[in-house]
Amino acid sequence: MKVGKLEKTWNKNVIALGLSQGFIEPLEATALHLVLETMIGFFTHFKQGDFSQKDIEHFNQSISARYEGIRDYIVCHYKVNTRNDTEYWHDVKSNIPISDNLCAVLDTWDAGKDITPVLQARGMDKYYPAVSWYCLLAGYGRFKNKPGTVDYDQKISEQISEQRKQVRRFLQATKGRFLSHQDALKALS
Numbered sequence: 001m002k003v004g005k006l007e008k009t010w011n012k013n014v015i016a017l018g019l020s021q022g023f024i025e026p027l028e029a030t031a032l033h034l035v036l037e038t039m040i041g042f043f044t045h046f047k048q049g050d051f052s053q054k055d056i057e058h059f060n061q062s063i064s065a066r067y068e069g070i071r072d073y074i075v076c077h078y079k080v081n082t083r084n085d086t087e088y089w090h091d092v093k094s095n096i097p098i099s100d101n102l103c104a105v106l107d108t109w110d111a112g113k114d115i116t117p118v119l120q121a122r123g124m125d126k127y128y129p130a131v132s133w134y135c136l137l138a139g140y141g142r143f144k145n146k147p148g149t150v151d152y153d154q155k156i157s158e159q160i161s162e163q164r165k166q167v168r169r170f171l172q173a174t175k176g177r178f179l180s181h182q183d184a185l186k187a188l189s
Ligand SMILES: Cc1cc2nc3c(=O)[nH]c(=O)nc-3n(C[C@H](O)[C@H](O)[C@H](O)COP(=O)(O)OP(=O)(O)OC[C@H]3O[C@@H](n4cnc5c(N)ncnc54)[C@H](O)[C@@H]3O)c2cc1C
Pocket: 017, 018, 019, 020, 026, 029, 030, 031, 032, 033
């Protein structure tokens, strides 16, 4: 995919919207969100009659910042991936360029500190709040070893596999209480 965005979403009397405006990628399904935010941003200016060059630049900057906020979150998926089965995944992990903002979040997380103040100070929480970053980073199992303690990664992976076993036991124990998918559909007709 050719990804990227226009430098100016609003240029003179033209607004670019949707794919004509830019595209990041489908992983977090953000395209329609960007369409809506662009429309809402434009309508706000339109209603207020704000059409000066300064207003247009302000609008373009806010759209660019949103794209960049989303880009950082998407790029993080690739940066913290743990796959090493192909050259592709190895390359994206090692060579993908990351912004100062994303670098600051990862450094803070890896140091075991609270990322919320970093997200707030950099305005990144407007696009993805701390809880989204927790889901992403913890979901990828990015837990650095803590010096002087047991192998932290190992401990987490043991906990996850125990949780999986619990889910499997629960599903096993409850499946007999429900209709099969096919019988449930028949019961509806
Ligand atoms: C399978 C799939 C799943 C997706 N899921 C999501 C999702 O979950 N969330 C999300 O945010 N985004 C999702 N997207 C992305 C999102 O659908 C697109 O980014 C969005 O539809 C782009 O809108 P658009 O108006 O710019 O372009 P389009 O929706 O492509 O509209 C362009 C229109 O122009 C028409 N057209 C083209 N050429 C001409 C012509 N010469 N003359 C007249 N008409 C023409 C086309 O027929 C089309 O109707 C998904 C995309 C795909 C393909």
